[in-house]
Amino acid sequence: MPSKVNPQDLIRRVKKGEHAAASRALSIVVNDDPSSEALAKEFFKSSGSAQKIGVSGPPGVGKSTLTGRLIGYYRAKRLKVGVLMVDPSSSISGGAFLGDRLRIMEHATDKGVFIRSLASRGMIGGLTYAIFGAIHVLETLGCDKILIETVGTGQDEVEIASVADTVLYVTTPSMGDEIQAMKAGAMEIGDIFVVNKADLAGQDKAIADLKAALGLGHSAGQAVKAWEPPVLATSAKDGKGVPELAKELDGHWAHLAKSGEGRARLKRQHATELQFWIQRRVIKSALERVTDKILEDMVSRKTDPASIGRRLLGAR
Numbered sequence: 349m350p351s352k353v354n355p356q357d358l359i360r361r362v363k364k365g366e367h368a369a370a371s372r373a374l375s376i377v378v379n380d381d382p383s384s385e386a387l388a389k390e391f392f393k394s395s396g397s398a399q400k401i402g403v404s405g406p407p408g409v410g411k412s413t414l415t416g417r418l419i420g421y422y423r424a425k426r427l428k429v430g431v432l433m434v435d436p437s438s439s440i441s442g443g444a445f446l447g448d449r450l451r452i453m454e455h456a457t458d459k460g461v462f463i464r465s466l467a468s469r470g471m472i473g474g475l476t477y478a479i480f481g482a483i484h485v486l487e488t489l490g491c492d493k494i495l496i497e498t499v500g501t502g503q504d505e506v507e508i509a510s511v512a513d514t515v516l517y518v519t520t521p522s523m524g525d526e527i528q529a530m531k532a533g534a535m536e537i538g539d540i541f542v543v544n545k546a547d548l549a550g551q552d553k554a555i556a557d558l559k560a561a562l563g564l565g566h567s568a569g570q571a572v573k574a575w576e577p578p579v580l581a582t583s584a585k586d587g588k589g590v591p592e593l594a595k596e597l598d599g600h601w602a603h604l605a606k607s608g609e610g611r612a613r614l615k616r617q618h619a620t621e622l623q624f625w626i627q628r629r630v631i632k633s634a635l636e637r638v639t640d641k642i643l644e645d646m647v648s649r650k651t652d653p654a655s656i657g658r659r660l661l662g663a664r
């Protein structure tokens with residue numbers, strides 16, 4: 349990391365739309381550099397207005413290809429787009445990462461597109477904490493839409509729902525049989541469902557299955573949902589269905605604003621971000637105060653983890 353950073357200068361440059369400054373700021377925020385907190389505070393102030401779209405789904409369904417198409421669509425409308433790709437190094441499709449980049453990188457020289465991959469390993473709180481900081485930087489940079497690609501494998505699905513405003517869940521026709529078993533989690537969090545690779549056989553059945561599964565999923569014990577998650581067919585390879593998808597994404601964004609749900613989701617996101625901040629800080633500061641004497645007392649059963657834990661946290 350290069351030497352001194354002047355936070356005000358960096359923020360000013362990011363606000364002006366300088367990608368190099370945003371890159372620098374992202375590294376600092378994401379890596380929890382000593383100067384990150386002062387920066388993060390400022391970026392938070394100027395964030396909160398972009399539509400954060402989670403693009404989730406099983407490995408290989410075409411999330412990156414679709415993301416590339418959506419970038420193209422938004423750029424044609426002169427919107428500024430941020431893309432965060434969660435580094436799948438810790439997921440089962442690790443090998444596809446380079447391919448992802450190549451597919452999306454055709455937009456990398458466009459000044460209206462800012463792309464960054466995020467590693468999800470080695471941080472307490474995993475992906476989530478870093479992603480919030482990254483989002484605030486991208487919003488300060490002026491991004492109207494932020495696309496966040498994650499491989500939907502269980503836990504991630506829940507995480508993306510506390511980060512994104514709109515969750516786009518991608519499957520393919522060949523996933524048809526798996527849809528019934530498909531992770532209840534995905535059913536709950538998806539705002540828009542896409543059956544991609546619609547150029548392949550089995551699309552109609554996949555859409556029907558998905559709709560049926562959704563009907564069941566959402567009626568169970570829930571009040572009437574104001575937003576009915578649409579199920580669309582796309583072929584990211586040739587761009588078919590992408591304008592329709594983009595329209596649904598806009599529709600959901602408008603729905604969030606009109607219904608008050610957008611504010612509720614923002615609160616949920618902030619609650620999650622706060623939770624991760626507190627977890628990191630509290631754990632760190634409490635652990636720093638664990639002495640050998642404390643451990644000795646535990647070995648000799650003079651005390652126990654709960655008593656020590658409470659004392660270290662200042663709790664009763």
Ligand SMILES: Nc1nc2c(ncn2[C@@H]2O[C@H](COP(=O)(O)OP(=O)(O)OP(=O)(O)O)[C@@H](O)[C@H]2O)c(=O)[nH]1
Pocket residue numbers: 406407408409410411412413414436441444445447448451499544545546547548582583584585586
């Ligand atoms: N036939 C067909 N192939 C597609 C379509 N969209 C994507 N593909 C192909 O499917 C493969 C995977 O596409 P990606 O966009 O990398 O899929 P992904 O979901 O991002 O994959 P991971 O990030 O590894 O989970 C690539 O070979 C794409 O060219 C489509 O609409 N039709």
Ligand SMILES: [Mg+2]
Pocket residue numbers: 411412413444448497
């Ligand atoms: Mg991908």
